Amino acid sequence: MKIVLAQLNYHIGNFELNADKMIKSIEQAKEDGADLVVFSELAVCGYPPYDFLERKEFIQNCTDTIEQIAKMCNGIAAIVGGPEINPEPQGKNLFNAAYFLEDGQVKQVVRKTLLPNYDVFDEYRYFQPNIVFDLIKFNGKKIALTICEDIWDDQPVANAFARDKLYTLSPMDKLIQQKPDFAINIAASPFSYTQVDIRRDIVRNKARQYKIPFIYVNQVGANTELIFDGNSMVVNGRGDITHQAKAFEEDTVHIDMDALSDKPAISPKVTKPIQLIYDALVAGVRDYFAKMGFKSATLGLSGGIDSAVTVAIAAEALGKENVHVLLLPSQYSSDHSIKDAVDLANNLGIQYDIVPIKEIFNSYNFLMSPIFAGKEADVTEENIQARIRGTLLMALSNKFGHILLNTSNKSEAAVGYGTLYGDMNGGLSVLGDVYKTDVFKLARYINRDVEIIPENTIVKPPSAELRPDQKDSDSLPDYDVLDAILFRYIEKNQSPAEIVNDGFEEATVKKAIRLVNMNEYKRFQTPPTLRISSKAFGIGRRIPLVAKH
Ligand SMILES: Nc1ncnc2c1ncn2[C@@H]1O[C@H](COP(=O)(O)OP(=O)(O)OC[C@H]2O[C@@H]([n+]3cccc(C(=O)O)c3)[C@H](O)[C@@H]2O)[C@@H](O)[C@H]1O
Ligand SMILES: Nc1ncnc2c1ncn2[C@@H]1O[C@H](COP(=O)(O)OP(=O)(O)OP(=O)(O)O)[C@@H](O)[C@H]1O
Ligand SMILES: NC(=O)CC[C@H](N)C(=O)O
Secondary structure (H helix, E strand, C coil): CEEEEEECECCCCCHHHHHHHHHHHHHHHHHCCCCEEECCCCCCCCCCCHHHHHCHHHHHHHHHHHHHHHHCCCCCEEEEEEEEECCCCCCCCEEEEEEEEECCEEEEEEECCCCCCCCCCCHHHCECCCCCCCCEEECCEEEEEEEHHHHCCCCCCCCCCCCCCCCCCCHHHHHHCCCCCEEEEECCCECCCCHHHHHHHHHHHHHHHHCCCEEEECCEEEECCEEEEECCEEECCCCCEEEECCECCCEEEEEEHHHHHHCCCCCCCCCCHHHHHHHHHHHHHHHHHHHHCCCCEECECCCCHHHHHHHHHHHHHHCHHHEEEEECCCCCCCHHHHHHHHHHHHHHCCEEEECCCHHHHHHHHHHHCCCCCCCCCCHHHHHHHHHHHHHHHHHHHHHHCCEEEECCCHHHHHHCCCCCCCCCCCCEECCCCCCHHHHHHHHHHHCCCCCCCCHHHHHCCCCCCCCCCCCHHHHCCCHHHHHHHHHHHHCCCCCHHHHHHCCCCHHHHHHHHHHHHHCHHHHHCCCCECCCCCCCCECCECCCCCCCC
16 A cells, blocks of 8 residues: 655645645656555644634534545545544544545544643644544554554643643544554654654554554644744554655655565654754744745844844845834943944845834933933833834834844743844744743854854854943853753753752742743743644643732
């Protein structure tokens, strides 16, 4: 049996585009002599559709598109993910389903049993869990077909406490009793820099455990904050990887099931986490713009490392001709900052303009001086500069349609080290899930072949340059210490006592955690953040604003 794994990039709600892609893949697979093409979870509508699933016309579009694709399945079969209406009056309206299409029609529907409901997932909100376990019978073979989380039954939930096992039911334990020849899992498994290895181990372990080959089909592309890396794979019954699809790119993999046992194993692809993060962020920016119908971006280039890394990612994602930045020096900006920013813009070949903000800043201060009489200059004036920059950048955005990219990193976002309606402006946060220490690594990665980001930008001490001789370290612990504390608190959900037990100074831990807690309100107002870790700010981390910590 010849099978094609179709790893595609879907656009949520764009039924025409999704159907067109799948139909083209089916036609090509037919020409190539394949028997079955496998697409990923909820391919018909894109993942995650969230509350679109509550709209009748959305579900009708899903059903119509499945039928349209089914009609193309003559002389070839396909597996397509899509929602299915629950025929029973009880329970949720829908199942998260996999449609088996053959002979121009829907031949069988398999439903998802294990519905993820942690972090960014919210599937119980829409779907009823499956309780029926049947194999797909096709061309004399029996296939155990499952959907994404269905094979994650023995994973501990990230960040949950006191639970070793997530589920008591294992769909594969049920299906294996009917003696399948092989298994297929269709997935919508978003990227995080730890996820690629975890996921590969799960598929390999399942194949070893059940002693049957596993075909795993994920998707690629980004939908708002979620980025899908693909990395679809085929694993033989001994748990060896025999085929691997590309990361972050559409790809098709052709396999011959009858020859699978003779196929030598290939070594798992090992990619440095920083390269994965870079590729993910490029994909995230590219798809946000492409799927929203935007072409060009802007941001403020300060000569600092955050805007430097953000602009390099934007130029890679959108093309240098589609990035237009502003250099907005104030009286506190050092000459080398302006030079570093100009050098970077020239190295990337992007358009830049310099608009000094000193005069506007002075006008603001002059106009407010009667009201502020007797008050010392403080953070108010620092924030005015950040807000002037935010206003000018949004003016450029309005005039030319460039979307403003937010440059805040995860460390700053965590402790609220940024100005609301100032440098926290933007349509998309590129680095908001990247700790400052990793921003440095990204800069080194971007410079791996040739110096793009000036060395001075990387080695100088981080500074907001909002008052004379200001350094981030005046207000915050050193980033290597701060990030280690933040990681334990945010990603690992450790308590302050546990973090102190890990060897951190109590006062520093308390200060960092106090800042994280008191700045929830700021993060509530930040743009969507591209997710690259197991716990990003955004839809997967829900903390009450009005609360006593
Ligand atoms: N719980 C709450 N719910 C809703 N709103 C709340 C609030 N608490 C305060 N607020 C509001 O927020 C205001 C305070 O926030 P905000 O105006 O942003 O100002 P604030 O957080 O006081 O200051 C910004 C800090 O970020 C630093 N910064 C700024 C710019 C860039 C960088 C950098 O290195 O990248 C660093 C700057 O040096 C300063 O330390 C309050 O005046 C109040 O209006
Ligand atoms: N002189 C400037 N010209 C243009 N944009 C600026 C300037 N200063 C700050 N910005 C914008 O405001 C953001 C916050 O900058 P700031 O220098 O305060 O802190 P930062 O987090 O260290 O960022 P960076 O490392 O990019 O300097 C910058 O990333 C940049 O987009
Ligand atoms: N769509 C899903 O079921 C995704 C959940 C799964 N644990 C994953 O990230 O791969």
